[in-house]
Amino acid sequence: MSDAGYDHATVERRWQEAWDDADVFRTADNVEDPTYVLGMYPYPSGKLHMGHVRNYTITDAYARFRRMQGDDVLHPMGWDAFGLPAENAAKERDTNPRDWTVDCIETMTEQMESMGFGYDWDREITTCTPDYYQWNQWLFSRFHEEGLVERRDADVNWCPHCETVLADEQVEGEAELCWRCETPVEQRELEQWFLQITEYADELLEDIDDLEGWPNSVRQMQRNWIGRQHGTELEFHVEDYGPVEAFTTRVDTIHGATFFALAPDHPISEELAEEDDEIRRFVDHEADPDGDEPNGVETGLTATNPATGEEIPVYVADFVLSDVGTGALMAVPAHDERDHAFAEKMGIDIRPVIAPEPDGDEEPTAPDVSESAYTEDGVLIDAGEYSGLDSETARERLTADIDSAEEATQYQLRDWGISRQRYWGTPIPVVHCDDCGPVMVPDEDLPVELPEFINTTGNPLDAAEEWQRTTCPECGADATRETDTMDTFVDSSWYFLRYVSPDLEDAPFDRERANDWMPVDQYVGGIEHAVMHLLYSRFFTKVLADNEGLEHREPFTDLLAQGMVQLEGEKMSKSKGNVVSPQRIVEEYGADTARLFMMQAAQPERDFDWSEEGVQSTYAFLERLQGLVEEYAAETPDGDDDAIASYVDAEIDATIAIATAEYDDLTFNKALRETQDLVRTLRQYADYTEPHAETYERGLSAVVRLLAPVAPHIAEELYDELGGDGFVAEAAWPTAEVDRDYVAKRRRLVENTREDIRDIVDVAGIEDPLGIDVVVAPEWKYDALEIAIESDADNLIGELMQEGHIREQGDAAADYGQDLQAEREALSMTLEPDAEYAALESAAWLIEREFDAPVRVVRAAEADEDVLANAEPGRPAIEIDD
Ligand SMILES: [Zn+2]
Ligand SMILES: [Zn+2]
Numbered sequence: 015m016s017d018a019g020y021d022h023a024t025v026e027r028r029w030q031e032a033w034d035d036a037d038v039f040r041t042a043d044n045v046e047d048p049t050y051v052l053g054m055y056p057y058p059s060g061k062l063h064m065g066h067v068r069n070y071t072i073t074d075a076y077a078r079f080r081r082m083q084g085d086d087v088l089h090p091m092g093w094d095a096f097g098l099p100a101e102n103a104a105k106e107r108d109t110n111p112r113d114w115t116v117d118c119i120e121t122m123t124e125q126m127e128s129m130g131f132g133y134d135w136d137r138e139i140t141t142c143t144p145d146y147y148q149w150n151q152w153l154f155s156r157f158h159e160e161g162l163v164e165r166r167d168a169d170v171n172w173c174p175h176c177e178t179v180l181a182d183e184q185v186e187g188e189a190e191l192c193w194r195c196e197t198p199v200e201q202r203e204l205e206q207w208f209l210q211i212t213e214y215a216d217e218l219l220e221d222i223d224d225l226e227g228w229p230n231s232v233r234q235m236q237r238n239w240i241g242r243q244h245g246t247e248l249e250f251h252v253e254d255y256g257p258v259e260a261f262t263t264r265v266d267t268i269h270g271a272t273f274f275a276l277a278p279d280h281p282i283s284e285e286l287a288e289e290d291d292e293i294r295r296f297v298d299h300e301a302d303p304d305g306d307e308p309n310g311v312e313t314g315l316t317a318t319n320p321a322t323g324e325e326i327p328v329y330v331a332d333f334v335l336s337d338v339g340t341g342a343l344m345a346v347p348a349h350d351e352r353d354h355a356f357a358e359k360m361g362i363d364i365r366p367v368i369a370p371e372p373d374g375d376e377e378p379t380a381p382d383v384s385e386s387a388y389t390e391d392g393v394l395i396d397a398g399e400y401s402g403l404d405s406e407t408a409r410e411r412l413t414a415d416i417d418s419a420e421e422a423t424q425y426q427l428r429d430w431g432i433s434r435q436r437y438w439g440t441p442i443p444v445v446h447c448d449d450c451g452p453v454m455v456p457d458e459d460l461p462v463e464l465p466e467f468i469n470t471t472g473n474p475l476d477a478a479e480e481w482q483r484t485t486c487p488e489c490g491a492d493a494t495r496e497t498d499t500m501d502t503f504v505d506s507s508w509y510f511l512r513y514v515s516p517d518l519e520d521a522p523f524d525r526e527r528a529n530d531w532m533p534v535d536q537y538v539g540g541i542e543h544a545v546m547h548l549l550y551s552r553f554f555t556k557v558l559a560d561n562e563g564l565e566h567r568e569p570f571t572d573l574l575a576q577g578m579v580q581l582e583g584e585k586m587s588k589s590k591g592n593v594v595s596p597q598r599i600v601e602e603y604g605a606d607t608a609r610l611f612m613m614q615a616a617q618p619e620r621d622f623d624w625s626e627e628g629v630q631s632t633y634a635f636l637e638r639l640q641g642l643v644e645e646y647a648a649e650t651p652d653g654d655d656d657a658i659a660s661y662v663d664a665e666i667d668a669t670i671a672i673a674t675a676e677y678d679d680l681t682f683n684k685a686l687r688e689t690q691d692l693v694r695t696l697r698q699y700a701d702y703t704e705p706h707a708e709t710y711e712r713g714l715s716a717v718v719r720l721l722a723p724v725a726p727h728i729a730e731e732l733y734d735e736l737g738g739d740g741f742v743a744e745a746a747w748p749t750a751e752v753d754r755d756y757v758a759k760r761r762r763l764v765e766n767t768r769e770d771i772r773d774i775v776d777v778a779g780i781e782d783p784l785g786i787d788v789v790v791a792p793e794w795k796y797d798a799l800e801i802a803i804e805s806d807a808d809n810l811i812g813e814l815m816q817e818g819h820i821r822e823q824g825d826a827a828a829d830y831g832q833d834l835q836a837e838r839e840a841l842s843m844t845l846e847p848d849a850e851y852a853a854l855e856s857a858a859w860l861i862e863r864e865f866d867a868p869v870r871v872v873r874a875a876e877a878d879e880d881v882l883a884n885a886e887p888g889r890p891a892i893e894i895d896d
Contacts, residue, residue, distance in 0.1 A: 020637045022604025026727040030127055038743050039132035041088045047530050048086035051077040052510060054539030054547070055092045058118035059099060062125045064579040064586055064624065065540065067596045071609045071724070072576055072618050072680065073538050074131045078723035079677045082747040088531060089132060090513040092139035093119050096147075096502045098184070101438040110467035111438040115142055125597065129605045130726050132743065137516045141505040142438070146512065148461030149522035150504050151443040155454050157209060160561055164208045165452060168431055172202035178472030179204065179435035194471060206433040207442055207498065211553045215240055215425045218552055227572030229619070232544040239545045241426020246409065249418035250274050250317040250344060252328060255282050258317070261339035261424050264349060266408035269397040270367035271344040272357065274317035274328045275310065277336035286313055286330070293330055301332035308333040308356040319344070320416045322398070331356060339424050347387065354387040368392040368405060430550065432501040437467060437474040439499030447486035447493040456487050462495065473497060506547055507554040510534050510569060529565040537570040544575065574680060577621040579612070586624075594624050606725035607633045613682040613724045636728055639693055642700070643714055643732045653704035661856035665695050666713045667750035668757040673720050674747065675754075682724060689720045702863045711736065716748045759845050763888055764857040770892050771865060780896045783867040787893035788858070790851050791885035792874035794820050795830055796844070799887050802834040803841050810835045826883060844888035847874070854890065
């Protein structure tokens with residue numbers, strides 16, 4: 015593949031070394047408020063995949079663009095280095111997670127360097143080093159001091175054969191089998207550590223509105239995840255047990271409540287299970303909250319509806335969750351889909367009490383709820399004194415009237431369980447003392463370092479007996495260390511702050527610098543992190559703002575969720591065997607080709623298909639560009655500063671202005687299309703005539719700089735060839751001001767004209783045209799077009815005829831008026847007649863070049879009447895002499 019003209023391997027290596035030697039991408043500690051560009055740091059799993067390459071090309075291109083615009087830029091990289099896969103890999107390979115992780119990091123670092131990503135490697139962080147994870151422990155203690163840490167029972171996966179706790183990822187398939195021994199996994203209650211993110215639920219929800227630089231989809235996912243609901247809390251009296259609290263958002267439907275449901279782990283359910291085998295079996299084995307359909311068992315008890323006094327049956331049902339709301343609910347099958355499904359299955363009454371709002375004075379009629387529930391608001395029916403009220407009023411009245419009822423807010427969001435029963439994570443800095451209970455490890459004893467890895471079936475920390483043995487920080491008695499480690503999402507919830515001062519020894523981050531440098535201006539990563547990582551990071555930032563003097567309450571100003579790189583419409587994956595290796599592409603075509611192909615293939619948010627032909631044509635483009643620059647450098651042209659040069663000049667300005675705006679929006683594909691179009695124009699220019707040196711050089715120089723963020727190595731090479739000083743990576747971004755609307759009209763005019771000529775030549779079978787006249791429309795047609803666009807009159811022709819100078823055109827005006835009327839919806843403004851004439855004049859060389867015939871641009875005043883009939887604004891008449 016490598017042609018004599020473009021030795022990508024040599025070129026790329028040379029510039030990577032040169033950037034490195036000159037510290038081009040280093041951000042000094044004393045810069046003020048740099049533009050902070052960040053890609054989500056990778057998990058060091060072995061090798062970079064195409065998703066990584068795309069993610070980091072986006073941030074690198076944007077960081078380079080901002081740097082060339084004159085910004086100080088912070089663009090760091092690090093490693094999300096803890097996690098179960100390293101532990102599994104170590105077990106399989108009979109090594110330890112640390113060595114395996116370090117190897118992966120080394121490989122991936124080399125690959126990143128070979129891609130030409132411009133990182134400040136002095137700021138590299140690796141979360142599995144004590145330097146880093148001691149601050150997870152320190153932060154855990156601060157959260158604890160603030161009352162944001164809780165220890166309570168929670169279910170864990172337990173393999174009775176291995177006698178160990180399993181992470182969710184170690185439970186396989188629908189049958190939920192142990193990943194090692196395929197024994198069915200059971201649930202066990204163990205004491206677990208939680209961070210109380212729910213304390214921040216309201217702020218996390220409300221501040222989403224201000225995240226205007228985030229995709230709406232991500233904002234909506236966070237809103238749904240937090241799931242705030244306003245409703246009513248009220249008591250139902252359960253026979254033998256007394257009042258039981260329930261939550262509902264639809265107290266207006268209470269007259270239709272036909273049963274009462276308890277979560278399987280509601281205290282009443284558990285008490286009943288002691289005595290009743292059927293309930294016991296359901297609670298212990300059959301209940302499946304994730305199942306497709308609701309299941310339950312009748313208790314034989316009744317509950318009293320506080321609005322009607324009616325006694326309704328009580329069920330234990332698995333669709334009621336104990337950690338959402340109160341773990342008990344009134345069920346209204348006529349107006350809730352899940353209640354409806356359960357009622358159908360159990361043969362429970364379905365009684366509609368809400369009707370759609372009737373038209374005018376009509377009586378409301380009950381909706382048909384035989385097949386499915388009616389879930390909209392409406393008007394109450396069969397609801398005693400409340401009949402006839404609208405849902406909203408009824409909710410207010412019932413909440414006020416029912417003694418035990420009061421307004422309440424409920425959230426879907428739960429506290430964040432961070433305990434993991436595995437080795438490769440941050441040890442939770444707690445010591446268990448028989449007398450004092452769980453005690454925090456004092457700050458001066460941090461970090462609690464991981465012991466050596468022990469290859470066992472269970473958690474290696476449980477097997478590390480010596481490591482566990484310690485003394486109580488409070489009373490000095492013998493004590494044992496906590497063996498749970500932290501969820502790795504703790505590491506990633508604040509890593510963006512560590513880059514600010516990665517070597518700081520007495521705090522997780524330099525407060526003053528963080529206040530200046532944060533928030534991250536542009537964050538880029540996968541949509542799979544829309545909720546957990548991005549929500550936890552926001553939570554940490556708010557806690558740090560409240561307690562550690564951070565002056566920012568949100569970590570990421572602008573967020574881009576990049577799309578997938580696919581192969582034939584499918585996600586690339588090892589298991590499908592449809593993986594394209596970045597390494598092979600870099601070896602065969604070079605990093606610049608891979609980067610440029612990816613960035614021009616689609617807008618960053620969109621999925622796109624990898625295409626080997628696309629890669630090859632990208633490579634060919636870079637090769638041709640290099641040829642163009644080399645020819646220029648070998649012999650400076652000597653052409654005139656003529657109309658053609660002015661056309662090319664205008665195109666250079668337009669390209670610079672448009673590409674800059676597109677880079678600013680991270681729509682690299684559009685910026686690159688512009689740039690490639692300019693390359694084509696320059697090539698046609700040199701091909702058609704002897705170019706004007708200054709214009710041509712300005713064009714080449716603009717192209718090289720516009721490509722530099724995406725294809726940085728070859729851009730350096732060509733910048734050097736053109737005599738540029740220093741690095742293009744540090745060169746000034748080209749600037750130009752144009753009216754984009756004017757440019758769009760000018761280009762459309764030229765393109766339409768060329769297409770019309772092609773059509774005529776084609777249809778008339780003209781082989782060798784002798785001359786081409788391009789005739790601009792008369793001025794009155796421009797006036798008529800403007801009137802047609804602005805008018806909303808039904809009778810357009812009548813309106814046109816009110817204008818004397820149009821009316822006097824007679825039949826021609828009527829004909830054109832009819833044309834305008836027919837296309838009225840699609841009309842758009844064109845250039846003014848003089849501007850149109852000038853634009854066609856300057857582009858005439860392109861037509862001459864294409865059709866190999868002289869071109870005359872003719873003003874309306876100099877044209878024949880019959881030719882003018884075909885000339886329209888934006889669409890000149892064409893006369894071809896053959
Ligand atoms: Zn097992
Ligand atoms: Zn103690």
